[in-house]
Amino acid sequence: MKYVPVETIERFMKDVFVKLGVPEDDAKTCAEVLITSDLRGIESHGIGRLKMYYDRILQGIQKPKTCIDVIQYKKATAVWDGNHGMGHVIGVKAMQTAIDKAAEYGMGSVAVRNSTHYGIAGYYALMAVKNNMIGLTFTNARPSCPPLNGFTPLLGTNPICFGAPSDEPYPFLYDAATSISQRGKIEQLEREEKSTPPSWAINRQGEGVTDSSQLLVDLVEKKAALVPLGGIEEETGGHKGYGLSTMVEILCAALQEGSFLYQLKGKEHEKPAPYRLGHFFMALDISSYIEPARCREITGSIMRTLKNAEKLPGRNKICIAGEKEYYREQEVRRQGVPVNANLEKKILDMCRHLDIPGDFLT
Numbered sequence: 001m002k003y004v005p006v007e008t009i010e011r012f013m014k015d016v017f018v019k020l021g022v023p024e025d026d027a028k029t030c031a032e033v034l035i036t037s038d039l040r041g042i043e044s045h046g047i048g049r050l051k052m053y054y055d056r057i058l059q060g061i062q063k064p065k066t067c068i069d070v071i072q073y074k075k076a077t078a079v080w081d082g083n084h085g086m087g088h089v090i091g092v093k094a095m096q097t098a099i100d101k102a103a104e105y106g107m108g109s110v111a112v113r114n115s116t117h118y119g120i121a122g123y124y125a126l127m128a129v130k131n132n133m134i135g136l137t138f139t140n141a142r143p144s145c146p147p148l149n150g151f152t153p154l155l156g157t158n159p160i161c162f163g164a165p166s167d168e169p170y171p172f173l174y175d176a177a178t179s180i181s182q183r184g185k186i187e188q189l190e191r192e193e194k195s196t197p198p199s200w201a202i203n204r205q206g207e208g209v210t211d212s213s214q215l216l217v218d219l220v221e222k223k224a225a226l227v228p229l230g231g232i233e234e235e236t237g238g239h240k241g242y243g244l245s246t247m248v249e250i251l252c253a254a255l256q257e258g259s260f261l262y263q264l265k266g267k268e269h270e271k272p273a274p275y276r277l278g279h280f281f282m283a284l285d286i287s288s289y290i291e292p293a294r295c296r297e298i299t300g301s302i303m304r305t306l307k308n309a310e311k312l313p314g315r316n317k318i319c320i321a322g323e324k325e326y327y328r329e330q331e332v333r334r335q336g337v338p339v340n341a342n343l344e345k346k347i348l349d350m351c352r353h354l355d356i357p358g359d360f361l362t
């Protein structure tokens, strides 16, 4: 494993986007969202994902130049069409618009259709948190999860993200898929040549699939499906993950007349086609409800009370959503971004093809 300085990886990602035709400022935005993922220890969605965007731009199913159409613009709401531009750029602009609307009207939201993969949802919720607001965002994703009792992969890993400022050193930031795991973690296991836990994905018989490389192929060929939060049984709450994922699908398609479920498969007539993803962004201006310092204090108090609960035998720590990522960021800044041999190969392939020096890895 190599550790590469954060600034080097961020600059490299920006250079790749620029070489692919993304305008300089937009390339900077994309690289910033991706490096935030690496900084927060979410290795599945940072430099490890760059090759996916690279491939999609070269395939012509994601446009490097982002042109947003405003379909509807009301006081506190808006509906946008992203025209298959860069999901990170669309996400940052949409959340900023939601924040601006919230500053004026107490709350603001933007629903987007025809976008592309926007990376970690947490980046956008944190934008609201930095403005003393509560931020929420959701995105649908290509079909990979079945409805409860079904096998057909129809729902995406559809993350839910909620961020709120606190008086602790870090905000509360819940940012996770509505499936037990998301595809990026399996890609990471494959890069590390490790197997997938049996509860994460099933075959047609409902049995766990653990061979990570095979699973990635089977997911594409619809021979395997990712399991929603709660698992495949009602007894373990499978209906809850399924319900939450469907909620995300509705927020990301029904308000903006966007594509949904199997329409997000990224293929038309067996050829690669835009994924037509939908997102939803919302900001709540805390000062429209309560003195922001008091809200931060109450949120902090909830976090502290949870952390101080009696622990189960053998468990030494209770965590709060957002905590691990906050501390991981300090480590990554010190240590650098981990790059394993498989990732290094992908980076060097992109360097060769785009004529970017790869010597920063040596």
Ligand SMILES: NC(=O)c1ccc[n+]([C@@H]2O[C@H](COP(=O)([O-])OP(=O)(O)OC[C@H]3O[C@@H](n4cnc5c(N)ncnc54)[C@H](O)[C@@H]3O)[C@@H](O)[C@H]2O)c1
Pocket: 042, 045, 117, 118, 119, 120, 121, 122, 139, 140, 141, 157, 158, 159, 161, 173, 174, 175, 176, 177, 178, 180, 181, 182, 185, 318, 319, 320, 321, 322, 323, 324, 325
């Ligand atoms: N764009 C997309 O299509 C897409 C799809 C799925 C996921 N994602 C992103 O992938 C990232 C990772 O998602 P994931 O499902 O693998 O997340 P995960 O399973 O790693 O869970 C992460 C969340 O759980 C919290 N957490 C972790 N351990 C905890 C503990 N012990 N106690 C309390 N809270 C804890 C974290 O702070 C974080 O909020 C997210 O940023 C998500 O937005 C994106």
